Amino acid sequence: MKKIYSIICAIFFCGSILAQSANPQITKKDYSTISKSINSVVSSSVTSAPATVIWSDDCSDINNWSLSNTSIPPLDWSIEMDPAAIPVSVLSPFASTTASNGYLFINSDATGGGDGDGTPVECTATTPMIDLSGWPYVQLTFSHNYRWWQDTRAVRVSGDGGNTWTQFDMTDANGYPNNQNTNNPQDEVINISSIAGDRDSVMVQFYYFDNDYWAWYWAVDDVAISEIPDNAMNITEPVQGGWWVNYLNTGGDGYDYSMKPLSQLTNNPYSFEAVLRNAGIAPQNSFLTAEVTDAGGSVLFNDVSNSLLLDVNYPQDTFAVNSTFSPTALGTYTVNMWGTGDSTSTPMVSLDMTVTENIYARDLNAPDGAWRVGRSCGGQVLGLKYDMYADETLYGLQVHINDQSIPNTPVFVVLYEDNPSGDPLYLTQSDDYYLTSADLGNWITIPFDGGYDLYSGTGYVAAIGGYANPVDTFLVSVSGESQGSCFIQDNGCDIGTGGFGYWYTTSETPMIRMSFDASVLDLNESALNRKINIHPNPTNGVLNIDLDIVSEEFVLIVSDILGKEIYTKIVDGSSFEKIDLSEFDKGIYLLEISNSDFKFSEKIVLE
Numbered sequence: 001m002k003k004i005y006s007i008i009c010a011i012f013f014c015g016s017i018l019a020q021s022a023n024p025q026i027t028k029k030d031y032s033t034i035s036k037s038i039n040s041v042v043s044s045s046v047t048s049a050p051a052t053v054i055w056s057d058d059c060s061d062i063n064n065w066s067l068s069n070t071s072i073p074p075l076d077w078s079i080e081m082d083p084a085a086i087p088v089s090v091l092s093p094f095a096s097t098t099a100s101n102g103y104l105f106i107n108s109d110a111t112g113g114g115d116g117d118g119t120p121v122e123c124t125a126t127t128p129m130i131d132l133s134g135w136p137y138v139q140l141t142f143s144h145n146y147r148w149w150q151d152t153r154a155v156r157v158s159g160d161g162g163n164t165w166t167q168f169d170m171t172d173a174n175g176y177p178n179n180q181n182t183n184n185p186q187d188e189v190i191n192i193s194s195i196a197g198d199r200d201s202v203m204v205q206f207y208y209f210d211n212d213y214w215a216w217y218w219a220v221d222d223v224a225i226s227e228i229p230d231n232a233m234n235i236t237e238p239v240q241g242g243w244w245v246n247y248l249n250t251g252g253d254g255y256d257y258s259m260k261p262l263s264q265l266t267n268n269p270y271s272f273e274a275v276l277r278n279a280g281i282a283p284q285n286s287f288l289t290a291e292v293t294d295a296g297g298s299v300l301f302n303d304v305s306n307s308l309l310l311d312v313n314y315p316q317d318t319f320a321v322n323s324t325f326s327p328t329a330l331g332t333y334t335v336n337m338w339g340t341g342d343s344t345s346t347p348m349v350s351l352d353m354t355v356t357e358n359i360y361a362r363d364l365n366a367p368d369g370a371w372r373v374g375r376s377c378g379g380q381v382l383g384l385k386y387d388m389y390a391d392e393t394l395y396g397l398q399v400h401i402n403d404q405s406i407p408n409t410p411v412f413v414v415l416y417e418d419n420p421s422g423d424p425l426y427l428t429q430s431d432d433y434y435l436t437s438a439d440l441g442n443w444i445t446i447p448f449d450g451g452y453d454l455y456s457g458t459g460y461v462a463a464i465g466g467y468a469n470p471v472d473t474f475l476v477s478v479s480g481e482s483q484g485s486c487f488i489q490d491n492g493c494d495i496g497t498g499g500f501g502y503w504y505t506t507s508e509t510p511m512i513r514m515s516f517d518a519s520v521l522d523l524n525e526s527a528l529n530r531k532i533n534i535h536p537n538p539t540n541g542v543l544n545i546d547l548d549i550v551s552e553e554f555v556l557i558v559s560d561i562l563g564k565e566i567y568t569k570i571v572d573g574s575s576f577e578k579i580d581l582s583e584f585d586k587g588i589y590l591l592e593i594s595n596s597d598f599k600f601s602e603k604i605v606l607e
Contacts (some may be wrong), residue, residue, distance in 0.1 A: 023391055046291060051226035054138065056132045059221045060102035069123035077125040077206070080105035080219070087180065087217055089148045090368050096143040096185045096221035103221035107211040108151060112219075115150075120212040126205040129161055130225060135280055136197040137228040140204060143185035144220045146171070151215035154207045157192050161201035166192075173211045180507035181481070185221070189279065191228065232280035232345040233310075235288075237318075238337050238349045239273050243483060245320040246271035250385030252458060255483050256468030259354045259361035261392075261516060262330070267456065268389035269324035270353060272303075276319050276339040276346070278310035286310045288319035291336045300333070301325045309342070309404075327355050360386055360400070360514040364480035369508055370402035371488060374409055374474030375464025378492025382476050382510050383419050383463025385485035392454045396447035396520040399464050400511035402475035403441035407563030408590040409473040410434055410603065411466050413446045418459035418485070423503055428452050429465070434590050434601045435474070437563040443511075447520045461487065462512050468492065478508035532593060538605035541582025547575055547593070554595040558604075561588055 038096030057064055059079060067076040079102040083093035087109045099552060104125055113119035132138055146153060153170035168190055173228070196202040202225070208218050239256050250268045257264075272290035285307050292301035305319040319339070327333060333352045339346040362384060373380045397413040410432040416424035433446045448462075454460060466474045486506045490496065496504055533546040545556070558567035558581065566584055571577060580587070586606050593600045 013177040014454050021282070031310040048606050051139065051141075051229050051232070052420055052570070053224050054132060054135055056222070056224035057127065058101060059104045060098070065104070066126040066128070068126070069121075071121045071123055072119050075106070075111065075121050076123050077104050077106050077208070079103070082454075086145065086219060086270035091145045091147060091181060094096065094145060094185065094219050094221070096145075096219075098222055103219050104206065105217065105219050106208045107217040108208075108213075108215040111214075113210075113212075113214055115213045115537055118212065120210060121215070122209040124205050124207050125220075126162075127203055127223075129200075130196075130202040130204070131200045132196055132202050132225065133198060133200045135227055137193045138191075138197050138225055139228050139279075140190045140196075140223075141142045141188060142220055143187050144170075144218065144224040145182045145184045145186055146182045146218045147182075147216040149215045150211050150213035151218075152207070152211060153218050155188075155190070156205040156207055157195050158205070159196045159199040159201065162203050164196050167207070168448065189234075192225070193228065197226070214465055229280045230282045231284070231341070232278075233284060233286065233339050233341050233344050233346045234277050234279050234339065235274050235346040235349055236277070236602040237275045238351055240270045240335055240351050240353050241483075242268075242271035242273065244273045244275075244318040244325070246273065250389065252389065252459065253385070253484060255362055255385075255387070255485075256351070257347070257353075257360065258364055258480075259356045259359050259364055259513070261356050261358055261360055262328075263390045263392065264360065264388075265326055265355065265514075266390060268387075270320040270335070271324050272335055272337060272348070274319060274337050274339070275316060276310065277316040278312075278341065279296040279315075279557065280344065281312065282343060283309055284344065286319070286339055286341045287315075288321060288337060288339055290321040292325055293334050293336070295332055296574075298325070300597040301335075302592050330355050330357060331465045358516040360516070361398075362386070362480075362483075363478070363509045363511040363513070365511075366479050366513065367400060367402070367477035367481070369478045370404065370475040371478060371508075371510065372475050373464060374411065374469050375493055376468065377494070379465055379467040380491055380493065380505075381414065381463050381465040381485050381487075381489040382512070383416070383424075383461045384482075384488075384512060385459050385461050386514055387459045388454050388456050390456050392514075392516045393451045393518070394448060394460075394462075394514055394516060395451045395518050396445050396515045397462050397464065398443050398445050398513040398515055399481075400443050400477040401435060401439045401441070402477045405435055405440055405475050406471070406561065407435050407437045407440070407559060408561050408588065408603065409469065411464060411474055412445070413448070414463045414465050415448070415452060416461040416463065418461055420550075423501075424461045424487075427460075434603055435593065436590070436601065437519050437559070445515060445520050449521075451518065451521065458519075459485075461485075463487075463489075464510075464512060475509045478506075479511050480509045482507050482509045532600050532602075534591065534602055534604065537602075538607045539581070540607055541580055543579050543581065543591070543604065545577040545579070545591075545593070547577065557592045557594075559590045559592070560584075570596075579589045 063078045083099040086092035108121045152172045156165040156167045241256040244252035287307040288305040303321045303323045338348045414429035415427045553572045556569045
């Protein structure tokens with residue numbers, strides 16, 4: 001289990017996923033999803049050996065299941081034939097092996113019932129009795145996916161024809177085990193030998209209860225009971241940042257940084273760790289191997305962990321390779337990891353990691369959703385934590401703007417110091433930046449005036465904020481699941497019960513990066529040095545523009561709130577310009593002044 005520090009931090013800072021309270025981590029309908037891109041990380045659980053299947057059901061025939069519900073109005077599990085019926089686009093279509101010929105499906109999202117309105121969805125789907133006589137060592141496997149929102153999911157197993165049941169919880173109303181979204185599919189393996197081994201009246205039941213919330217759904221497929229093989233291993237949770245073990249040696253939380261500057265690697269080199277599990281009966285003296293290659297395929301690093309005996313009494317542990325990897329050149333590297341036992345081994349899993357000159361990142365650079373920040377109900381703040389392992393000067397933040405954002409929206413970036421015992425501590429923020437049409441679906445860089453000094457041994461929250469707007473005008477993309485310390489501050493939108501200003505954690509990683517590149521200031525400083533003065537503003541139509549620009553061609557563009565250009569003029573070396581907008585409707589517009597060397601924008605109000 002991850003260190004106590006992170007649990008304490010989550011409780012005080014944002015409300016832990018383990019907290020027995022009504023404060024959720026994130027809200028159900030505040031998150032926008034788009035088509036998911038594939039990243040370089042392979043399946044989080046890879047098993048070495050197939051098992052002998054004793055019983056299976058591909059969930060294509062509802063008559064193979066006994067259904068029961070106490071839903072109001074009545075609602076049962078059903079067989080869904082369309083893999084694309086999953087109501088969350090990042091998890092759709094359902095990618096189970098036989099999804100195309102049907103799968104078990106229950107959908108609270110489609111009922112539209114409000115929270116606590118007396119319309120709960122609660123139902124079970126149960127197999128007939130299964131004879132496992134002569135099979136003492138057995139495991140239950142199934143594929144599923146879900147998105148959590150206050151709903152309970154469990155699989156129950158009975159060895160006596162349904163008189164008694166043992167329940168294995170997937171989620172409950174108090175939180176979810178790791179991330180709000182599962183993998184697609186999430187493949188479960190449960191050792192049920194003590195319950196069902198050598199029994200002749202075994203039953204399996206899938207239980208769903210939305211706890212009277214407008215919750216999400218559960219899709220289940222390819223349910224099987226198989227013999228546990230003599231020799232089998234699996235590997236899960238591979239990391240390169242020291243999340244499980246090495247954080248104790250380097251400080252910080254041990255996140256997997258997808259991009260890491262060379263300066264940060266000196267005191268925090270790559271540390272390779274994974275969870276190995278003996279999935280068979282025979283004991284296995286087990287160890288982890290890690291091998292790093294460069295872009296050309298050359299092996300730069302190879303080492304192993306200490307060996308540990310895994311058996312039926314102690315089947316699983318976290319393994320850390322004995323040495324760390326400190327590259328000296330910029331570029332992208334791939335680490336391959338696998339587990340080895342006495343009589344078996346796991347398949348290989350791979351992670352990519354990029355060494356940069358001055359960019360620090362946690363996202364996977366593949367947008368798979370977005371958070372609304374500038375909203376009608378309030379201006380939210382979205383951010384994530386970065387640990388410092390060397391002193392730096394932060395010159396700006398890179399942010400990926402979702403393409404559903406509206407041009408001319410004002411945004412700002414803000415820096416906090418992480419505070420494990422309370423809310424983050426405000427340090428500084430940028431001037432407002434007005435989004436342009438070209439920013440949508442792209443990265444932008446917003447500078448901190450003059451830069452801000454960061455210190456080794458301190459954690460910082462890099463964030464972006466917005467303002468209340470009549471419509472949702474501003475979204476930030478997310479990419480990849482969060483290892484922790486990804487936050488959203490609720491400033492008036494009531495996304496939970498914490499109240500105004502409350503900080504919640506999110507299960508997705510915002511695409512917000514730190515930049516230690518001083519050149520990001522050039523854009524801002526160039527504009528300031530030219531002393532651009534726009535007056536009067538607000539105006540009744542005529543704008544005077546004073547520019548200290550000599551013998552330089554530049555472009556004046558005025559756009560409306562939807563990003564449509566209503567005025568364009570190319571100017572060749574002028575220190576004063578007058579434009580007349582009196583023919584246009586009253587409202588808010590964006591004036592952009594730019595050439596190949598600089599770009600300046602300012603909101604103007606036409607009265």
